[in-house]
Ligand SMILES: [Zn+2]
């Protein structure tokens with residue numbers, strides 16, 4: 001039995017808040033910041049603002065000015081007022097402290113929120129993170145002095161190599177599971193920001209090709225930018241929901257538990273929640289293999305059918321009068337004959353569950369990031385807070401309800417069963433992201449993407465399509481880190497401001 005299941009009926013599992021590592025990282029990055037770093041951040045933000053307003057010609061001039069002012073400075077490095085050694089050691093101490101705090105918060109937060117303190121966080125495994133940052137800074141300075149690179153383009157290679165070498169620090173981490181999730185997280189970010197870099201280059205090329213004109217490729221770019229989050233969300237969730245029902249061993253435990261709880265399975269079936277989702281997958285496979293009918297014969301009650309063919313344990317819980325038309329409807333929602341009735345109940349249940357999930361988290365974020373604004377204008381900030389909570393709850397609720405309704409519709413429409421119904425379920429559920437504020441589309445999609453990639457890879461290994469590469473996770477981590485740090489040092493505007501803030505607080509000016 002998985003760790004998530006062994007928690008039984010408890011509403012929030014201990015690993016639950018692992019799903020919100022990102023918000024935690026943001027909060028923690030606030031802790032280690034100082035005036036100097038915040039000043040850098042403000043200047044970057046105003047610079048990005050300026051960039052948006054400037055035309056491309058002005059942009060070139062601005063670039064020239066920046067390069068000129070950089071040339072006046074004799075130093076190769078950009079960590080003003082600190083020697084290379086100071087820059088590295090300070091980074092190490094700062095990061096060590098922060099790694100400690102992150103670990104502590106991740107360990108303690110669920111207990112604080114649920115009011116039961118059971119878990120003592122393990123301490124002193126933070127070497128990986130801290131040595132990573134100082135190794136990066138050290139190699140970067142060394143490369144600069146060795147190659148004497150004064151221009152920006154050759155500094156890109158320095159940052160890439162420094163990022164890759166520092167990425168080796170991941171090998172220190174003995175926990176394979178954590179190593180993999182860190183790697184997948186950074187790989188996703190590397191894909192995201194390289195995508196932004198590509199879009200930026202494309203936009204410059206378009207402006208060169210037809211200056212002042214708006215053509216079809218501009219519309220295409222705009223469309224891609226607007227709907228990339230929705231598309232990624234749909235693709236990622238197609239894999240995730242399919243895996244949830246057919247290969248749940250390829251999903252991380254915390255995420256599997258999240259789906260079991262929010263899909264209503266935990267509430268309906270308690271400890272049997274996991275086995276019931278497995279039954280959906282195995283029953284579909286069985287029907288396809290045996291070419292057996294997809295309906296429960298007339299005159300046979302759902303209870304009798306369950307008893308004989310599915311699970312006597314659950315069968316005994318079903319009222320004897322019920323008769324479901326489809327076998328899979330009976331497996332999915334045994335306690336409701338009507339698909340619509342089941343979904344209405346699910347809607348109210350899930351709205352409550354998602355409120356329990358989002359409201360505490362949003363309150364923490366409000367306190368940490370908006371407390372000043374809240375004091376100044378409580379009415380406006382309060383309204384925004386309520387609206388954003390409501391939107392998030394509605395999104396998660398519709399994700400679950402419309403998602404679970406999809407296979408019910410599809411089997412009526414096609415009058416058969418097919419595994420792709422359940423991938424379509426994920427895609428349809430994922431498309432509910434349009435309910436959320438558009439700024440959050442890509443964020444949520446990129447939260448799902450690494451989990452989907454991991455699950456797809458594991459399914460591939462299980463079925464023998466692919467083979468594990470020794471130390472592949474470390475190699476991928478090195479490559480992601482290399483390309484991320486290249487962008488961080490040289491193309492800051494391709495990194496979205498939220499992450500740029502977090503990265504600047506961790507890595508500072510180099
Ligand atoms: Zn230096």
Ligand SMILES: [Zn+2]
Nearest residue numbers: 329338339408
């Ligand atoms: Zn149904």
